[in-house]
Amino acid sequence: QVQLVQSGAEVKKPGASVKVSCKASGYTFSDYYMHWVRQAPGRGLEWMGRINSYTGATNYAQKFQGRVTMTRETPISTAYMEVSRLRFDDTAVFYCARGGSSSWFPLDYWGQGTLVTVSS
Amino acid sequence: QSVLTQPPSVSGAPGQRVTISCTGSSSNIGAGYDVDWYQQLPGTAPKLLIYGNDNRPSGVPDRFSGSESGTSASLAITGLQAEDEADYYCQSYDSSLSAGVFGGGTKLTVL
Numbered sequence: 001q002v003q004l005v006q007s008g009a010e011v012k013k014p015g016a017s018v019k020v021s022c023k024a025s026g027y028t029f030s031d032y033y034m035h036w037v038r039q040a041p042g043r044g045l046e047w048m049g050r051i052n053s054y055t056g057a058t059n060y061a062q063k064f065q066g067r068v069t070m071t072r073e074t075p076i077s078t079a080y081m082e083v084s085r086l087r088f089d090d091t092a093v094f095y096c097a098r099g100g101s102s103s104w105f106p107l108d109y110w111g112q113g114t115l116v117t118v119s120s
Numbered sequence: 121q122s123v124l125t126q127p128p129s130v131s132g133a134p135g136q137r138v139t140i141s142c143t144g145s146s147s148n149i150g151a152g153y154d155v156d157w158y159q160q161l162p163g164t165a166p167k168l169l170i171y172g173n174d175n176r177p178s179g180v181p182d183r184f185s186g187s188e189s190g191t192s193a194s195l196a197i198t199g200l201q202a203e204d205e206a207d208y209y210c211q212s213y214d215s216s217l218s219a220g221v222f223g224g225g226t227k228l229t230v231l
Binding site: 035037044045046047049050059061062095097104105106107108109110111112113 | 122154156158160165166167168171172177207209211212213217218219220221222223224225
């Protein structure tokens with residue numbers, strides 16, 4: 001069965017960086033895009049971007065361009081999402097989600113989420 | 121301000137039917153891009169509920185259905201149950217943004 005298991009909660013200071021991992025199992029990792037979605041406390045879902053797990057090519061939402069980097073390590077079926085120059089309003093749960101093999105969507109499997117708290 | 125507009129909340133009694141609207145524009149739903157719907161139960165990750173406008177993944181009850189027309193889409197839930205109380209999100213692709221977009225989410229309360 002398809003599973004996406006994310007790394008644990010993080011507490012970071014403003015200006016620092018955080019890197020969240022997402023380990024996939026139950027399918028051929030390189031055959032599907034991996035997306036990342038942010039959810040601030042009490043707020044809705046926000047699409048951040050996606051990575052082609054085969055080529056490493058990325059697409060980012062304009063809001064996150066320049067501050068977010070998505071990468072992957074295909075041999076260990078793991079995707080990563082790094083946010084730099086963290087701000088207080090980056091406090092959120094970050095989800096990885098599997099996208100299509102050739103289409104953008106839907107997001108059919110989701111990780112459990114990783115809470116990132118930005119606090120001084 | 122979300123690119124896709126949903127009502128903040130809807131409610132219904134057990135057994136009733138409710139609908140949740142998702143209004144977009146000519147660069148997303150109106151351009152023919154598919155709409156997907158997700159259900160997020162309290163404290164959990166979102167779950168795919170409807171894909172490609174009107175398709176249910178295996179395991180999703182047929183009480184849930186989706187439709188699309190013009191620049192809008194709708195999620196209908198019939199035979200409302202207490203366990204349906206959750207947040208619901210629509211999603212599509214927007215060609216002017218070259219990005220995925222979500223609706224702001226709708227909180228369903230079962231009275």
